[in-house]
Amino acid sequence: MKTIKTYISVIVGMIGLVGWAQQDGVVTQYNDLMNIYNPAYSGMNEEGNFTTAYVKQWAGAAQSPTSMFIAYDKKLSSGLGVGLNILNDKTFVETNNVVSLDFSYGIQLSNGSSLYFGLRGSGVFYNLNASGLTLIDSAIDPSLVDISVSKPNLGFGFHLINEKWDMSISIPKFFDTTRIAEENGVNLLSTSKMHVYSSFGYKIRMNDQFTVRPSVLMTYVDGIDPLLDINTMVSYNNILECGLTLRSNKGISALSTFKLNEKLKIGFAYGMGARGSVASVNNNLEFLLRTGF
Numbered sequence: 001m002k003t004i005k006t007y008i009s010v011i012v013g014m015i016g017l018v019g020w021a022q023q024d025g026v027v028t029q030y031n032d033l034m035n036i037y038n039p040a041y042s043g044m045n046e047e048g049n050f051t052t053a054y055v056k057q058w059a060g061a062a063q064s065p066t067s068m069f070i071a072y073d074k075k076l077s078s079g080l081g082v083g084l085n086i087l088n089d090k091t092f093v094e095t096n097n098v099v100s101l102d103f104s105y106g107i108q109l110s111n112g113s114s115l116y117f118g119l120r121g122s123g124v125f126y127n128l129n130a131s132g133l134t135l136i137d138s139a140i141d142p143s144l145v146d147i148s149v150s151k152p153n154l155g156f157g158f159h160l161i162n163e164k165w166d167m168s169i170s171i172p173k174f175f176d177t178t179r180i181a182e183e184n185g186v187n188l189l190s191t192s193k194m195h196v197y198s199s200f201g202y203k204i205r206m207n208d209q210f211t212v213r214p215s216v217l218m219t220y221v222d223g224i225d226p227l228l229d230i231n232t233m234v235s236y237n238n239i240l241e242c243g244l245t246l247r248s249n250k251g252i253s254a255l256s257t258f259k260l261n262e263k264l265k266i267g268f269a270y271g272m273g274a275r276g277s278v279a280s281v282n283n284n285l286e287f288l289l290r291t292g293f
Helices: 002-016
Strands: 049-056 066-075 080-091 094-108 114-128 147-161 167-171 195-202 211-220 223-234 241-247 252-259 263-271 284-292
Touching: 252 284
Parallel strands: none
Antiparallel strands: 049 066, 049 284, 066 080, 080 094, 094 114, 114 147, 147 167, 167 195, 195 211, 211 223, 223 241, 241 252, 252 263, 263 284
């Protein structure tokens, strides 16, 4: 018990120390997509897993932000795990692709808990297609040029888990990624700052059929108020899950997952943005597919 308290103290301390880090998107179905945020989740299961997800923000708006996530992870011998992740974000004329390779290592603790360490190496590929912009004035704007930038990055994460609860902290991209620099007084690029993600979840078994699973995901970025997702899922026979997510910016989402069999799982989420914001005009959609083999 003393060992487990030590690990918790270290993780909580890290949350306080690295509470800094423009915000990347956060998916509503984060419990099934933690590979996006934390390399320690790669290879946790005995069998290989293929996961794909599609996210459409402001679904009724033309050329609104979309995200596509594809991942494969597998557990190897001696506690090792590997994972390959591909993330595509597209917003109007901007496209951001991240390809990452994860390595994880898990150790069994004395009280039945397991602690996983994860390391990530990634490449960030940013493109801006200025030719996709329609100009009102025929005059040429020197700042409107096509841009293509690629940058390497590193990340890490920890995940502590037992039968009833789990907690994690991660920094998937440790280095700030300067996508655009200032040139002749014109800002041509932006900087993607370090993001820190921490999560906690707990399982409450009501009876042989129903389980309630509350969880929370916190996102820290320098200069922006922390983003908090509070989720509660109700599971029936470990086959059907339904629940709600409340976001600290007053967004709310309904989500559900369904296991077609032991190896195939599908999920759907429908979100409404904060009232009075642009996001409230058009809603957000998410689709998830996971299969094991």
